[in-house]
Amino acid sequence: MGRHYMLCFFLLCLISSDQGLVKGVVGLSCNWGIQSTHPLQANIVVKLLKENRFNKVKLFEADPPALKALGKSGIQVMVGIPNEFLAPLASSVQVAINWVQQNVSSYISRYGTDIRYVAVGNEPFLHSYKDMFLRTTFPALQNIQAALIKAGLGRQVKVTVPLNADVYQTDSDLPSGGNFRPDIHDLMISIIKFLRDNNAPLTINIYPFLSLYADPNFPVDFAFFNGTSAPVVDGSISYTNVFDANFDTLVSALEKNGFSSMPVIIGEVGWPTDGDSSANIEYARRFNQALINRINQGQGTPKRRTPPDIYLFSLTDEDAKSVQPGNFERHWGIFNYDGTIKYQLDMGNGKPLVPARGVKYLARQWCVMSPEASISDPNLPNSIAYACTYADCTSLGNGSSCGTLDARGNASYAFNIYYQTMNQRKGACSFSNLSTLTKLDPSQNTCRFEIMIDLGKHETPPGRSFAGRKENLATTIAFISVLILIICGAC
Template identity: 35%
Template sequence: MTSPQGNNRCYALAFLIVISFSITYADGEKIGVCYGMLSNSMPSKSDVVNLLKTRNIGKVRLYEANRDALQALKSSGIEVIVGVGNNELQKIAGDQAAANGWVNDNIRPFSSSVNIKYIAVGNEVYANSGLVQYLLPAMNNIQTALRNANLQNIKVSTPHAMSVLSKSYPPSQGAFGPDMSGILKFLSDNGSPFMAHVYPYFSYRDNRNSISADYALFRSAKTVVNDGGRMYKNLFDAMVDSYISAMEKVGHPNIPIVITESGWPSAGSAVATVDSARTYNNNLIKHVLSTAGTPKRPERTIETFIFALFNENQKGSEEERHFGLFETNKSPVYPVNFSP
């Protein structure tokens, strides 16, 4: 969430991640974090990398190709998502040379020393209809640029907000609103994951009359939603499975899924408290690093990135400024166990 948009208000009580038959699934042995930099008091890039290493955080998402951050990540072993900004899509979509230049400037110099796993082309592009026409061409051109640079091991995808679904409850009825066939074919053809943002927080905040805090915070001991025999005890799983159902409906049941954003703010609304943020994020880590998976894809770890590493005081709203696990002085906002 560069801006949080996972609040599809249509669904009331459900969602998560897993498969009913064997597929290749994205690695999820360590938790990831989203490293935003919209603060006037950020620590140095080397201090951030040291923080990640000492806290056993094995993955990081950069929203843009920040060369100083990539330099600091050299030889760290940390897996990295590098973002192509929405403001770059039109140029890259219309010019293969521009895509080649982006890869040669931002990826190739670091490819031997930084563990760049994914390139995320744009962010929640379907929430900005003016950019949708550039998304798939930009993805294709970045893919070609990686091939030209002999870097095909890096996978190309694009992160989606929950609003890309026209229906998400119950999870088995998950369906896309816009035509996603081109994007999904690209992912399937290139062995890339579907990148999804999953925010039970927004669903709970906006639907407290129909969604319980226990369901949103992974605290339900009993099944809350029985979806044709698939039992859901937490909203995260239900949301993940609604994406998977949507992919199944358009003929792509086996594309792996990576949760590129999930989190809970510690301030900024009536349900954004330190206690709820601590509960959600600790339970999220425990869940996604286990082999529980989701009812549709059981017995899998779920590659997941928590939004966000830091509280960022230059974000747009008070709520957005308090998603951080740490203050920018590197002190924890609340205790977090980053191991399963």
Template identity: 35%
Template sequence: MASNSSTPEKMVNIAMATILFGILMARPTGAQGLGICYGMLGNDLPPYSEVVALYQQHNIGLMRMYFPVDDALQALRGSNIGLILDVPREHLQELASSADSWVRTNVLAYWPDVKFRYIAVGNELIPDAGEAQFILPAMRNVYAALSSAGLQNDIMVSTVVHGAVLGTSDPPSAGEFTGAAQAYLVPIVQFLSSTRAPLLANIYPYFAHISDDHVSLPYALFTEPATVVQDGPYSYQNIFDAMLDATYAALEKVGASDVGIVVSESGWPSAGHAAATLENAKTYNQNLIRHVKQGSGTPRRPDKAVEVYVFAMFNENQKTGAETEKHFGLFYPSKEPVYPIDFF
């Protein structure tokens, strides 16, 4: 006859199993530090639920979305995919006055079923866009709205910058923001320091390669076997690390050495330019993913694992600008891979 009582050993085993189950359930899916940007500028893209399923199928645990879409956010409920959600530039002036309604509608309505990680207030608007003046007030208001809901430690508020904010970047230790960028970024990074949030930066070795004859293809693709840049004690074999460390150096020069960086975009197009081939795109993105998986950081920040969002999930046929803009996708809208990629 079975006893209803439990032995001490059995109780310990049950307790340990319960703790382990809780840890596994709390852990985000996919490799830590690797995300894919979900651009939606296409008229042939899969339904939102199928997109989320594709992320899960490939164990992609992080996503960036460039504007809130209710159906997409609904599809993310319960997925455990960590999300960067952008505030579109057309909303910045409104949020510079008050962000309560925007946060309530686009964040609180889905939390905690949707795992927001960062709210990106403006994308690549510093220093030249007219909306740049609204970024910091909007950031403060978004943070205040999240704080009112008790989420200031769960969801971080930042903004996204591009490489042009650096006036100097070679060697990386000389990295420095332009005067025009500093006017906006100094108070912004002071705010980021006070809230312990990172700066979001889009870093593209592809554009460095095609615009500068001194940036060789191997140096851009992570395939250079030897040191290309020796910068004091720091050795660089790829320009991704050099660009990231130049941004860290720029932060140090404005007194923000404690502010981290999340790479909110990086990728390589597969068509539309002589350097934009399937092979180059595959090589860059595969090596970038391996670089992130190693968790070894950069020469200047060797102990700080890099969080990167690869651009982009799909080829988007409604992107404007250069033809390459339509060919950054890892997948076709049919959900077939543009080229084979091992995410892990």
């Protein structure tokens, strides 16, 4: 999704390797996002990828620790360029040459990183961006291509632009009526022709979850691959799920404009597990398992064979992402933030997911609401608001994993997630005499009270804290205001 959203998906391939992929098994592709206050060490993530047979990964930015750790790993890499870099890259070929040298050539030559794609921007034509990147995306794409050619990488490394599925539409409500949005039609044709002429693929992100999230009347089963809803009949084709219908709407748009054989990559697809009533483990397992089964069986859509690359979104949760699109944005991972397994998947031939190894944690202690404190204390709402401004409280919303906690439990969750996010530092569990430390795990039912990774024992990139990141302040304040009503309904 164009909000830095980071999905991993599954590619059927025959691989022979001594680095974890053996002949005849399913290779996987995924997005690796790093917008986390406590990211896993890059070397641990690479091991996590390999042990779970991910042989392709998509990065949203040229993160040095990730690109170094991926060197000589046997994993193919798509490295992304954030949208804020599009304007300078569009303004000068030399800027693009410098970017390629620093972020592509150097990692290939010095570390043996197998970079195959450069993703120029991330869903730059979203309606919510209000045309901000319309004039810079294509020139930036052209300049990066020129820079790759100058670096001698024109054949090895291909350019692409990950686009949201909102770049196409259908006026007939059927896939056969697909065409590109009128406001960007000519621009899309220019970009696709440029990609085709340079033997590069088109990249599209498809989110069945968002169809369900945006429309309360959307048939739930149609969001999944094994649903039982009445099919959408389009001529001789019956569509039983929104993914197939969405993808074939794109295929129809390509066919209408003379690009019937244009290769398409799925840049992001997956299902979140928290932050909304439809974002839960049951639905995520159902969606992703059926998706894996389709890939294992080589099943494509009615109009196309299985796409060559499908990147699952996402590998792990990211607690520092913007909540502007929804509270679910921080919960797309098939793994928790620390690489522990949320839910089990059969990856093929009975192969289960394997958790991250070698993770070091902070002390086994939690910050909770003191038994002596009262929920009617006038300092409680402001204390919770402060905690949730600097830590991730999205699991406390209605329909979320911690949505059934009582008022004391809600306060304890907020206090603890702040305490952990602040690395259990002295004074971080001081909330106007409302809180105390405990060594008894307060987790209950589906609600997990975290203990964070010990960053002092792991390599970590700078600038990943809540306090330091750029956040949509109005959205954050609005979220916290609603949360306070939920948490302190009886306060």
